[in-house]
Amino acid sequence: MQDLTEAFVELIRRTSTDLPEDVEKSLEAAREREANGSAAVGALDAILSNIALARRESLPICQDTGTPIFYVKHPEGWSTRRLREQIRSAVVEATKQSYLRPNAVDAITDKNSGNNLGDPAFPTIHFEEIEGEELTVDLMLKGGGCENVGAQYSLPNGELGAGRDLDGVRKVALDAVQKAQGQGCAPGFLGVAIGGDRGSSFDASKEVLLKQIEESSPDQELADLETRLTEESNQLGIGPMGFGGKTTVLGSKITGLHRLPASFFVSVSYMCWANRHRRMTVQGDSVSYS
Numbered sequence: 001m002q003d004l005t006e007a008f009v010e011l012i013r014r015t016s017t018d019l020p021e022d023v024e025k026s027l028e029a030a031r032e033r034e035a036n037g038s039a040a041v042g043a044l045d046a047i048l049s050n051i052a053l054a055r056r057e058s059l060p061i062c063q064d065t066g067t068p069i070f071y072v073k074h075p076e077g078w079s080t081r082r083l084r085e086q087i088r089s090a091v092v093e094a095t096k097q098s099y100l101r102p103n104a105v106d107a108i109t110d111k112n113s114g115n116n117l118g119d120p121a122f123p124t125i126h127f128e129e130i131e132g133e134e135l136t137v138d139l140m141l142k143g144g145g146c147e148n149v150g151a152q153y154s155l156p157n158g159e160l161g162a163g164r165d166l167d168g169v170r171k172v173a174l175d176a177v178q179k180a181q182g183q184g185c186a187p188g189f190l191g192v193a194i195g196g197d198r199g200s201s202f203d204a205s206k207e208v209l210l211k212q213i214e215e216s217s218p219d220q221e222l223a224d225l226e227t228r229l230t231e232e233s234n235q236l237g238i239g240p241m242g243f244g245g246k247t248t249v250l251g252s253k254i255t256g257l258h259r260l261p262a263s264f265f266v267s268v269s270y271m272c273w274a275n276r277h278r279r280m281t282v283q284g285d286s287v288s289y290s
């Protein structure tokens with residue numbers, strides 16, 4: 001098995017400094033929709049200049065480089081122990097090269113480890129063995145501000161009048177957006193998971209954020225709800241960075257998980273405009289990035 005440490009450093013560099021094209025285009029389209037001279041346009045202009053500068057100078061898009069979350073899909077025979085070691089070494093090196101800010105602090109004492117490592121779960125790494133010969137690694141850098149405004153609901157929710165159906169899902173997701181009030185650095189993206197247990201539900205609400213903006217749910221009812229959630233979030237008037245305006249959410253993704261009959265969880269993960277995620281693909285000796 002080859003040593004992919006350097007390739008992982010490059011994956012981290014690209015994720016931290018070069019926002020995906022579809023995310024940038026959605027921010028440009030949002031800028032066109034906002035009123036000339038508004039605070040919303042000012043905020044979006046600052047965001048767009050920042051994205052271009054970060055790409056040109058190979059500098060982090062945001063001072064908070066977030067929690068690194070790796071999703072590794074590997075063919076049979078790869079050692080997850082060695083992959084974990086290589087990813088952790090790459091995180092240390094990327095921190096030295098300032099692609100990542102030292103972000104890992106002790107849960108109780110607040111002491112910073114200085115190298116973005118913490119035992120056992122920093123960075124977060126998910127492994128899955130898959131068919132075929134190709135290894136893919138998706139990396140998401142999840143900012144703290146947007147992570148803080150994520151929410152989980154157990155339906156039914158009497159206060160919001162949300163029952164155990166898709167309209168209930170819509171109500172609680174909009175409640176999460178309303179409560180965030182732009183604090184997670186709007187405009188952003190909603191990842192919604194319906195079902196599962198509390199843990200799997202939150203995990204799925206994050207992983208669904210890896211999809212391309214144009215990629216809708218294969219389930220037509222969920223796809224329709226994705227569109228509706230984005231539209232209705234944008235009618236709340238919260239706007240970029242909470243300054244007011246037409247753009248609070250740039251896109252919504254929804255996924256469903258089997259659940260116990262007794263439980264109906266809805267988890268909402270919010271991703272800020274700095275929606276940093278990239279994929280590395282390894283086939284034989286060849287490594288590519290997208």
Ligand code: SF4
Pocket residue numbers: 062063064065066142143144145146147184185272273274
């Ligand atoms: S929420 Fe996102 S844009 Fe805001 S500070 Fe955190 S990483 Fe940066």
